[in-house]
Amino acid sequence: MAHTDIMVLGAGIVGTSVALHLAKRGAAVALIDRAGPGEGTSYGNTGIIEGNTIFPQVFPSDFTALARIALKRAPEANYHLSFLPRVVPWLAAFRAASRPSRLIETARFMRPLFARAVAEHETLSAEAGTERYLRHDGWLKLYRTDAGFAKQSRELELAKEYGIANVPLDRDQARALEPSLAPVFRHAVHWTGAVSVSNPLALTRGYAARFAAVGGLSLGGDARTLHRAGSGWCVDTAAGPIDAGDVVVALGPWAPDVLDGLGIKLPLAVKRGYHRHFRPQGNAALSRPVLDAETGYCLAPMEQGIRLTTGAEFAARDAPPTPVQFDRLLPAARELFALGEPIEAQPWMGARPCFADSRPVISRAPRQRGLWLAYGHGHWGLSLGPATGRLIAEMMTGATPFCDPKPYGADRFTQ
Ligand SMILES: Cc1cc2nc3c(=O)[nH]c(=O)nc-3n(C[C@H](O)[C@H](O)[C@H](O)COP(=O)(O)OP(=O)(O)OC[C@H]3O[C@@H](n4cnc5c(N)ncnc54)[C@H](O)[C@@H]3O)c2cc1C
Numbered sequence: 305m306a307h308t309d310i311m312v313l314g315a316g317i318v319g320t321s322v323a324l325h326l327a328k329r330g331a332a333v334a335l336i337d338r339a340g341p342g343e344g345t346s347y348g349n350t351g352i353i354e355g356n357t358i359f360p361q362v363f364p365s366d367f368t369a370l371a372r373i374a375l376k377r378a379p380e381a382n383y384h385l386s387f388l389p390r391v392v393p394w395l396a397a398f399r400a401a402s403r404p405s406r407l408i409e410t411a412r413f414m415r416p417l418f419a420r421a422v423a424e425h426e427t428l429s430a431e432a433g434t435e436r437y438l439r440h441d442g443w444l445k446l447y448r449t450d451a452g453f454a455k456q457s458r459e460l461e462l463a464k465e466y467g468i469a470n471v472p473l474d475r476d477q478a479r480a481l482e483p484s485l486a487p488v489f490r491h492a493v494h495w496t497g498a499v500s501v502s503n504p505l506a507l508t509r510g511y512a513a514r515f516a517a518v519g520g521l522s523l524g525g526d527a528r529t530l531h532r533a534g535s536g537w538c539v540d541t542a543a544g545p546i547d548a549g550d551v552v553v554a555l556g557p558w559a560p561d562v563l564d565g566l567g568i569k570l571p572l573a574v575k576r577g578y579h580r581h582f583r584p585q586g587n588a589a590l591s592r593p594v595l596d597a598e599t600g601y602c603l604a605p606m607e608q609g610i611r612l613t614t615g616a617e618f619a620a621r622d623a624p625p626t627p628v629q630f631d632r633l634l635p636a637a638r639e640l641f642a643l644g645e646p647i648e649a650q651p652w653m654g655a656r657p658c659f660a661d662s663r664p665v666i667s668r669a670p671r672q673r674g675l676w677l678a679y680g681h682g683h684w685g686l687s688l689g690p691a692t693g694r695l696i697a698e699m700m701t702g703a704t705p706f707c708d709p710k711p712y713g714a715d716r717f718t719q
Contacts, residue, residue, distance in 0.1 A: 306546040308334045310700070311539055312554055313527040313562065314679075315341040317504070317686050319554030320511045321693030322678050324428065326552075327520040329701050334546055335515060336525045336539055342508025345556050345654040346686065348579050350602045350613045351501035352443050352593050354687045355421040356468050358411045358459050360662030361616070361683060362402040363395070379633035380600020380615035382626065387619050394573040395618075397660035404458075410662050411462060416707030417691045422499050424690035434510035437503050442496040443593040444478060446489040446640075452598040453491035460493070469497045484588040488639050489596075500593050503607045504686055511690075527555055527562050536674055550700065552676040553669070557621055557655040559679040568669055570717050572680055574655035575616035578627045581609035585642035599636045601629075609647045612637055616656070625653040658682040666692050666712040667699075676700060677714055 312323040315337035323335040335341075364370045372378040388395075401410065429435045447453035463470050471494040478492035479485055501507050512522060525541030530551065532538070538547040553559050557574045584590075593604035600615040614629040630651060637643060659665065659680045669675035678696050681688050695712075698705045 305538070306544060308332045308521065308546060308548045309550065310334075311336055311537065311546065311548040311551045313530065313539070313551060314344075314553070314555035314558070315508070315512060315522065316344045316346040316554065316556050317342065317508050317511075317689035318346075318556065318678050318681060318692055319552070320508050320515060321428065321689040322552050322554050322696055323520055323693075324511050324515040324518070325693035325697035326700065327515055327518045329697055329703075331701070332519070333515075334521045334523055334541075334548065335512070336523045336527060336541055338524065338526050340509070341512035341522070342505045344558075345656065346508050346689075347505045348577075348613075348652045348654045349504055349686045350579075350593055350604045350611065351504050351606065351686065352602075352604070353422050353425050353438075353499040353501065354684060355418050356463070356470065356495040356498050357414070357418050357684060357687070358462050358466070358468065359407050360410055360414075362407065363399040365402065376628070377632070378600070379629055379636065382617040382619075382629050384619040384623060384626070387623070390620075391573055391618055394571055394660050397571065401661045413663060413711035415466060417688050417695075420691040420694070420706065421687040422497065424694055425499065428511055428514070428690050429507070432510040432514035434507050437501050437507045437510070439500045439502060439592060441500075441592050442494055442498045443500055443595070444482065445493045445495070445595045445597050446478065446485070447491040448489045448596070448598050450490060456493065468495075470495050482590060482592070482594065484584070484590060484641060485594065486640055500604065501686065502605065506607075527553070527558070528565075530562055550674045550676060552678055552696065554678045556679055556681075556685065557657040559657065559677070563669070566669075566672055566675070568672065568714070570665060570680075570714060571660065573618070573658050573660070574621045575658050575682070576619055576621070576653060576655045577614050577616065578625070578629065578651040578653050579611050579613045580630065580651040581606065581611050581647040583644040583647060584610055585644040588642040590641065594641075596636060596640055599633055601633045601637060603637065603641055610641070610643060612643070621655045625651070627651040627653070656682050657685070661716075664688065664692065664712055665714045666696050666709060667714045670714055670718050
């Protein structure tokens with residue numbers, strides 16, 4: 305049987321970053337996935353490295369918003385009725401975590417990771433030669449109404465406190481940055497410090513190539529074959545069984561497929577999301593991602609075209625796609641930007657792995673020696689992959705972690 309120091313299960317942006325950080329620190333590392341690096345959830349996101357994020361997504365607090373979602377009229381959210389009974393406890397916890405005091409607490413707990421989001425990507429990209437995929441011109445949040453903009457006041461106050469750069473703009477100032485946007489909005493905020501990615505798949509592939517260059521081993525294999533082997537762990541791969549003393553589960557929305565069988569049942573839900581690429585009409589163009597905040601979708605310029613991404617869908621991870629949100633939001637998107645023909649026949653679907661408190665788990669697994677967890681990054685896995693990789697690599701190699709890992713401990717669910 306082949307032997308390595310550490311196996312990392314899952315080669316999304318999180319697992320690939322974990323593997324690269326460990327290999328850079330001299331460990332012998334095998335990165336195992338059943339597909340190629342970055343082909344899962346990490347393929348299809350909006351491409352925003354959101355160092356600016358302060359508040360997480362929240363459970364709607366006003367009746368009108370809830371009613372629109374319940375009646376399946378909301379562009380920003382959808383659900384499968386048959387799935388709701390399964391997700392009720394998670395939704396209750398999500399609602400509790402959406403209270404103002406909890407949001408402030410979440411912002412504080414998450415700040416150390418977000419503060420490193422851009423810098424850690426820049427470091428890995430400089431080493432991997434993937435800087436060409438990073439755009440350093442921030443992103444825009446647009447507000448169609450004064451009331452919608454006013455709701456951001458607390459976020460802008462906190463941004464000042466945390467020193468997070470942003471520039472509130474009126475419609476004309478925003479259109480000076482993005483002339484192809486139609487004047488259908490009243491306010492914008494330019495989060496100038498954020499970075500966006502023109503091809504998230506190529507970025508993860510670039511980090512995986514760097515991992516190979518520093519001696520890492522990428523293997524095809526099914527993580528569900530993980531089992532105890534003596535004092536360590538073994539996985540069956542296409543190249544035969546391999547064992548290691550330590551294993552990191554970085555399987556994003558698929559983590560429970562492995563962890564449930566080991567008795568580690570953390571309350572993960574998925575928020576499914578879709579994207580579709582469109583050709584711009586005529587000379588229409590975007591330089592950076594744009595959020596139409598009150599409608600709940602993003603437009604992001606990608607190498608493949610203008611990527612339109614949707615908000616959350618509460619449904620079983622593996623249930624057939626139901627991309628009904630496109631019908632609800634396309635009129636608003638076409639009003640804002642001259643979208644032409646769709647490029648693919650069908651939208652892409654992914655599943656954001658989400659804990660109700662909007663924090664990932666980056667820690668040792670409870671009660672399983674040599675098992676580590678790095679998953680549940682929800683809406684922010686692209687942003688936080690490299691920072692997560694650094695943090696867990698520092699924890700595993702006995703270095704001083706760059707931040708206190710306690711808020712991301714699995715034990716917050718088990719104590
Ligand atoms: C529409 C949408 C927009 C988003 N926009 C943003 C954004 O702008 N910014 C941001 O920061 N985040 C964004 N996200 C979130 C982000 O994409 C995710 O948080 C992130 O990709 C999760 O990465 P991961 O590595 O944990 O999971 P994944 O990328 O899903 O990786 C898990 C890997 O595990 C592998 N795997 C699964 N099962 C097995 C098995 N049995 N054996 C072997 N391998 C297995 C998969 O093949 C996959 O490669 C968005 C998500 C969506 C859906």
